[in-house]
Amino acid sequence: MSVHHLNCGSLRPVGGFGGKMAPTRVVCHVLVVERADGLLLVDTGFGTADIAEPTRLGRPFVAGMRPKLDVEESAISQLKALGYAASDVRDIALTHMDLDHAGGIGDFPQAQVHVDVVELDAARNPKLSERSRYRKVQWSHGPEFVTHQSGGDDWFGFSGVKALGDDVLLIPLRGHSRGHSGVAVRDGDRWLLHAGDSYFFHGEVETPARTAPGLTGFQTLMAADNRARKENQERLRSLVADHPEVVLFSAHDEVEFSRLS
Numbered sequence: 080m081s082v083h084h085l086n087c088g089s090l091r092p093v094g095g096f097g098g099k100m101a102p103t104r105v106v107c108h109v110l111v112v113e114r115a116d117g118l119l120l121v122d123t124g125f126g127t128a129d130i131a132e133p134t135r136l137g138r139p140f141v142a143g144m145r146p147k148l149d150v151e152e153s154a155i156s157q158l159k160a161l162g163y164a165a166s167d168v169r170d171i172a173l174t175h176m177d178l179d180h181a182g183g184i185g186d187f188p189q190a191q192v193h194v195d196v197v198e199l200d201a202a203r204n205p206k207l208s209e210r211s212r213y214r215k216v217q218w219s220h221g222p223e224f225v226t227h228q229s230g231g232d233d234w235f236g237f238s239g240v241k242a243l244g245d246d247v248l249l250i251p252l253r254g255h256s257r258g259h260s261g262v263a264v265r266d267g268d269r270w271l272l273h274a275g276d277s278y279f280f281h282g283e284v285e286t287p288a289r290t291a292p293g294l295t296g297f298q299t300l301m302a303a304d305n306r307a308r309k310e311n312q313e314r315l316r317s318l319v320a321d322h323p324e325v326v327l328f329s330a331h332d333e334v335e336f337s338r339l340s
């Protein structure tokens with residue numbers, strides 16, 4: 080099995096998330112996993128329709144996060160450059176359905192989209208405070224969603240894990256959004272864990288943890304459940320310290336992306 084790491088959306092948030100202890104350049108880290116029955120994507124970044132029509136993302140997001148919106152960065156363009164067609168993507172697993180993660184699903188209309196049932200419900204029935212993060216237009220083409228309830232398995236101390244085949248796991252990592260999850264992919268004798276937006280800066284999962292107040296403030300503001308977010312961030316920090324066989328990365332950290340890609 081081989082895995083590619085793609086950046087499917089560069090962002091330049093105003094203020095850089097708060098200085099030196101925070102990323103200034105921000106990526107949208109997408110995994111492409113070659114499996115026996117086709118490709119699996121983990122997250123999708125922005126789609127070609129978002130890039131053609133940025134109002135789909137909402138003006139506050141575009142003004143505050145300043146996405147590059149370059150069609151060359153879309154997952155579909157990068158997959159074509161690798162010699163694949165859209166129809167080669169059989170499955171997409173989403174860490175959550177925020178607009179910078181779910182935008183690309185429209186470029187792969189025949190793929191099954193795997194998502195935690197709690198997250199799909201949040202995206203379809205957002206509270207007032209959630210309305211700007213989820214953009215229904217990104218799934219107005221009617222993709223085939225496959226929802227997953229947290230399962231009964233444990234994985235390195237994380238509970239409620241649900242297997243999507245032998246080699247891919249959906250791991251509840253609540254906090255950033257209501258049904259936020261990590262996606263673990265087996266890669267030989269190690270695991271890659273895409274932790275979505277459980278943290279934003281690699282220093283947050285180092286020991287001792289380091290971060291910038293501005294970045295903590297941003298994550299607190301965005302969190303659906305801030306206590307769960309902080310607990311899960313601490314769990315991930317312990318995972319990194321105790322288990323070198325797990326390679327952890329977040330969706331937006333450019334340093335982690337450069338290390339892996």
Ligand SMILES: [Zn+2]
Pocket residue numbers: 177179180276330331
């Ligand atoms: Zn995000």
